[in-house]
Amino acid sequence: MSIELQNIHYSYGKVKALNGVSLSIGEGATGLLGPNGAGKSTLIKIMLGFLTPAEGQGKVLGYDLRTEQKFIRRLVGYMPEDECFIPGLDAVTFTALMGELSGLPRQEAMKRAHEVLFYVGLGESRYRLVDTYSSGMKQRLKLAQALVHDPRLLFLDEPTSSLDPTGRQEILELIGEVASTGDIRVLLSSHILADIELVCDRVVIINRGEIAATGRIEDLKMVNYQLYELRVKGELNGFRQELEQAGCRVEETEDRLVKVYTPPDFDRRRIFLSAARNGVQVRQFVCSQTSLEDLFARVVGVD
């Protein structure tokens, strides 16, 4: 077990941030999923020893989080949520400094800094001042400094926020690669479900300071055959009426996705047939799964 927490409570003044969180996380990559302000960051900060829980115990990598923080921090890499850096330093110096602070010998730290910067894709710009980095590059730099001392456990707090699709994809691939080495556990916090689905095999859903669900992602997804999502070209009205007469419910969302809820035992061929009859092209036809998003919505209670 890399992380074991029992009944952790924490509040900022009157605002309760964590309300009795118990958790155990093992090997591999785990996603920490929840809306903004659910307590994800607070949980990570407690595990790093930045905050002292009002109640409860816990162990990270076998060390007690109240008394043995120093040992935890030696073995943990942390990528904070905020944009943070030390102005005036170039990326290599910055990363090497962070490595040295973790206990790497100076020369090793320099060597290792180059290596991780190449790894995160900042090789070309590693001599540039970090002040001049774009937000995407700063994100990579944050990952580099979290990896520089080759930690056993990686805390990533919202690693993909403010990234464009390409950047997001690349960062997630890097994280996935680190996780797949097998001996580095990853805890990735995000509110973006797709990120977590891509990297993690387990997920902890947290809402309003409490654990809402936890388990393997595959187990949490269930297939629901009653809903089809279509994209069509053509006049929708006739097609729609025909389906509604057949007992279906048809919804069109704002981004032109047509959702067809079918009664049980409904033959899906009938959708195609009525489309063909009404001169409507079915350009996309997917039977919707109750994906993580629905689960998330159900747990968190989205309208």
Place this chain on the structure above:
Amino acid sequence: MAEVREKGYHHWEGQLQEKGLVFWPITRTGIRLAFQRKRFKFLFALSFIPAISFAVGIYISERLEDFKFMAQGAERTLQVNPGFFKTYLSMDFIFFMILLLMALGGAGLIADDFRHKAIQLYFARPLSRLDYLLGKAGVVVFFVGLLTLVPALVLLLLKLLFSGSFRFFLDYPWLLLSIIFYSAFLMVFFTCYVLLASSVSKNRNYVIALIFAVYYLSEIARGIFYVIFRSPYSTLLSIPGNLRQVASAFFQVKPAQDVPWYLSFLVLSVFCLLSVLFLNRKLRGVEVIR
């Protein structure tokens, strides 16, 4: 046999150091950052003017015969004795340069870390609050030392070299210790002063204004009280005044004001103590970000 380095993440094969000077990298970085500013380098060079002129003074004092034609009455003013070193180490210009250099290279020490939220990067490492503070303090100590301890020692050495004998050293055997301890005292005081100012805000300009304002305010208060009460005890209000009193004690020179030196020492020590307590508190608060 060909070998291909696999793409992807590689572990670091090595052992993390358990102990060592954890704070040293922070200090090194701080010094390096200070020297990155062009204006800092200029001012830094400028602040060695007194040291050079004092060195020239020592040379002339040894060669008074040769310079008699241009330095009349120099015999009185150019006496190299403990007072000579005290004068150097408590000169207004030196204090002013320390403030100026620290405004440029020291104001941002903690303030910038607040501003760019870098504190959490430090404390995610196996680093205690004390290590962090020591690291930042090292920067101030380095520059204050470079302006006080180092030139004073060099001047002492020059004196011995120019006079060609150890008589001076034998006359004042304790002078070396005085220089070292008084410089150390200056370092500790300015470290507390600068770090305290740097930690009250994340705005560097505000910190600079504060560093100068408090220093001069203390001196102004002293001036006003002195004019009114004619009491030497008004010196206790002034930062440079107190420093000078302490210097006189260390160098066995008659103090400028007739006030027991330990009172000045006490005032400054209490200030340092309070600032350390404040810093410790402030940094604990910082770890709780939002």
Place this chain on the structure above:
Amino acid sequence: MTAVIEARNLSRWYGNVLGISEITLDIEPGITALLGPNGAGKSTFMKIITGQLKANIGQVRIFGQPVWNNRHIFRRLGFCPESDAFYEELNGLEFLTGLLSLYGYDRKECLIRAGRALELVELQDVSHRPIRSYSRGMRQRIKIAQTVAHDPEVLILDEPLSGLDPLGKRRIIRLIKEFRDAGKTVVVSSHVLPEVEALTSEIILIHNGKILARGDIHFIRELLDSHPHMIRIRSPQYRELARLLAAENYVLNISFEPEASAVVFETHHRDRFFNRLNELVLDPGLDLEEITSPDDNLQAVFDYLVER
């Protein structure tokens, strides 16, 4: 319809770094999305059209007037900057009323308008808490509240959705659509594709400071007919389906994914392809489980245009 925002030949660089280059655009009422990777020039463009920066070359007009230091335009314009910056010591209500007072409204009017804006973004409950203590989503919403509190006709929103959870995003998307329905001109920038797809189909793709494409996303897609479309169909009879369609000359390539019992067609004429599919589906022996177009989304358009 007349253009609300007219940009002519805008170019801007920072020192020797390029911001945007030769952007000529007319923006009409409704939602227009600026889409591009980080550093593509979206923010630069928005800063120029809101009078924060000047273009090195070219000019921009809103309602036919130049923007820089033009207070008449600013009355009709709302700008939501990208940076997460506030007068932190103020509370939400003070922030709004303070900025509203810059329009010359009296105290009562300011309070009414601020109240309305707070209600719009659902922040009434926390309006007396300092902004310092707001969560990311609240901060983003209060920023939008200050954008619309004075009822502007033109809204420029720079990355309004970044860093929000799905719930927060949904809220803001709904808000933006309400503005559109009220007849306002909304310009939104984003680097996340599904967000933009949910907002509007009117997009402007910016990359390396240039406009790569603009118009309806589907229209753009059609324009790019030289780039073949992929259509993936999953069916128990996928090989049969492939055989039937292989004869058509608009099918350029067929590949199989036997493990998923799927077939992927490449065509440069989607209309004809789907019409033919509609005919084939009448055959009772053909059961289609899934039809997807792996590249019919913004990402594909984007990748294609960027790599072109």
Place this chain on the structure above:
Amino acid sequence: MREEILRVFSFYFFLGKKSGRARTFFLLSSAAVLMAIIIRTYRLAGYWTEDGQVIFQNFLMVFFLQFLIVLLGLFYGSSLVGEELDNRTLPYLTSRPVRRAAIILGKYLAYLSLTTIMLVFAVILSYLVLNLDPEFRPGDLLTVLRYSAILWLGLAAYLAFFSFLGTWLKKPMLVGLAFGFGWESVIQYFPGTTQKLSVAHYLKSLLPQYASSSGKLGFLFIRLEPTRPVLAVIILAGIILVFLALACLIFSYREYLFED
């Protein structure tokens, strides 16, 4: 335009009042009151001190004139634009229907009012603490008001100059310090026209000079070759107007980029 300035003024006056800095600087200026109280208690305890008027002259010259108004002017003046850039809040301002010049003037007035309160509070209170006794004449109140007015003029001039510096330079603080506490305090002792190149010179020309006869503060007036009061006021007003106009001009035509 006047109305626009007023809008900016009221917003920033409110904002300035709320910020923590106002408290620090208020405390700093209240140091004078504190000193006055200490001196007064000392005198009440029966010890001899100088006459209250003379003591206040000390405050005026050393604390208010050469320290407080320079510091307030420097800090608030240079943060006129600087704080908006540091906190990246400038877009909130520059996308409102107020002319850019009105932003500068409104903020200038807001900060001037704020610092005036600090200054006048400290001046009047410390004067009263030192001088309020049975012999206090209403005429004395006029004196302190005149002092306040002169100091206020100086504050306005420094604030205008540093506002200009802040709109013009990226990092005005160090140059400002060098000017405020270096140039200003050195140049005024130079003979001839040289001393006329400092703001402090005109303020001293306006202040009553009987203090010099008492000998205690004589050194501050040693080389003062006073300008005629009317001319001094005109020049101070000129300094305020010119530098404000320059600040407005620069701000209207210049664009400001954030650090990154």
